Amino acid sequence: MVEISTKEETDYCLIEVNGEVDASSSIELDDAIKAALEKKLNLLIDLQNLDYISSAGLGVFISYLEEFKENERKMILFGLKPKVREVFEILGLQHIIKMVETKSEGIDAV
Amino acid sequence: MQYKLSIPCSKTNLEKVRSFVAEVLNDTQLEEVECHKIILAVDEVCANMMIHSNGCNPSKKLDIRVEHEPLKQLEFIIRDTGKHFDIKGYNEPSMQEIVSSKRKGGLGLILVKRIMDGIEFSTDKNYNICKLTKKLNFEV
Numbered sequence: 001m002v003e004i005s006t007k008e009e010t011d012y013c014l015i016e017v018n019g020e021v022d023a024s025s026s027i028e029l030d031d032a033i034k035a036a037l038e039k040k041l042n043l044l045i046d047l048q049n050l051d052y053i054s055s056a057g058l059g060v061f062i063s064y065l066e067e068f069k070e071n072e073r074k075m076i077l078f079g080l081k082p083k084v085r086e087v088f089e090i091l092g093l094q095h096i097i098k099m100v101e102t103k104s105e106g107i108d109a110v
Numbered sequence: 111m112q113y114k115l116s117i118p119c120s121k122t123n124l125e126k127v128r129s130f131v132a133e134v135l136n137d138t139q140l141e142e143v144e145c146h147k148i149i150l151a152v153d154e155v156c157a158n159m160m161i162h163s164n165g166c167n168p169s170k171k172l173d174i175r176v177e178h179e180p181l182k183q184l185e186f187i188i189r190d191t192g193k194h195f196d197i198k199g200y201n202e203p204s205m206q207e208i209v210s211s212k213r214k215g216g217l218g219l220i221l222v223k224r225i226m227d228g229i230e231f232s233t234d235k236n237y238n239i240c241k242l243t244k245k246l247n248f249e250v
Contacts, residue, residue: 001125023157024121052128054153055221059214066212083146090147090224091217092205
């Protein structure tokens with residue numbers, strides 16, 4: 001089960017993802033990112049409380065990379081737990097998705 | 111040691127699959143990150159079989175059996191009566207292809223192949239079977 005909340009700040013949109021993102025819940029993450037992209041804001045995604053992500057969730061992030069690039073906006077993930085980060089790294093996603101440790105590093109990067 | 115789980119082909123049951131595998135892994139000496147990867151690999155195969163072989167039809171069942179040879183290996187045998195998957199006809203897409211096509215799928219099997227030591231698909235009578243193997247390399 002996943003819980004997602006979205007908060008709009010002046011320079012960016014903050015999405016907080018709590019729980020587990022799998023094939024049954026990835027649609028919720030998809031909806032949240034799509035809505036943020038429509039606002040044409042940079043996006044910070046707080047994954048501090050994300051305990052699990054499967055390929056369905058990773059696929060959501062990847063599917064929006066081109067659109068963020070086309071819109072000249074940034075998508076930055078922060079606070080990944082080591083076990084979650086490992087999943088991104090198995091596919092080498094640390095090279096194509098910006099990931100930082102803390103929220104303040106994320107704010108500096110947008 | 112042998113463990114079994116039988117569940118309807120509904121994506122909401124993936125959570126049960128993960129809990130079941132986590133319980134099995136409690137009996138190994140694997141570290142959390144390693145356990146997490148194995149749970150993910152089994153979840154990916156089950157999700158694929160539920161979605162692509164059985165069309166998420168909850169009247170169809172998925173049977174998972176785990177054979178644990180302590181300190182040697184784990185074998186996950188996942189069985190359904192759905193459509194057979196031909197891994198020989200599967201061409202792994204590159205990450206560049208996935209990114210530029212903006213598609214959300216295509217990553218699951220890549221993860222499974224990188225996490226597990228073996229992945230085999232076969233058929234037996236009316237059953238479609240996927241066998242995943244993970245070697246447990248502990249210093250004795």
